[in-house]
Amino acid sequence: MNHLLNISRSGINSLQQKLDVTAQNIANVNTAGYKSQSLQFRELLHNPITSNQAPINEAVTTASISRGVQGLAKQDLLQQGTFSETGNQWDLAIEGAAFFGVRDENNQLLLTRAGAFSQDETGRIVNAQGQA
Structure with missing residues (x-):
């Protein structure tokens, strides 16, 4: 059960990072020469499900569970x-x-x-x- 909380926490942290980037872009919309930023996400490693673990849901057909997501480095957008x-x-x-x-x-x-x-x-x- 603890790993499910860690997966949820990683998603919440990544969404907070995206919200921070969006807020910074909005706050600097009238700043001359400001380069807006974007944030990309990546999925963290998968953990294989072993035969002694109960599946989370019987409808799950994959052989692994994601460990969550992570926000990657911010990218400066050099748009005109x-x-x-x-x-x-x-x-x-x-x-x-x-x-x-x-x-x-x-x-x-x-x-x-x-x-x-x-x-x-x-x-x-x-x-x-x-x-x-």
């Missing part, structure tokens, strides 16, 4: 978003699977799809975090 006019001459948009390259304070290259840029006091084009 909608373009909107901002009125800022420095804002840019990317069409297709590309990224803007910005540099952090350690001069490390970072990639982003957010095209909200401005000009700082030194004349450099920077994003909202001040990365050139």
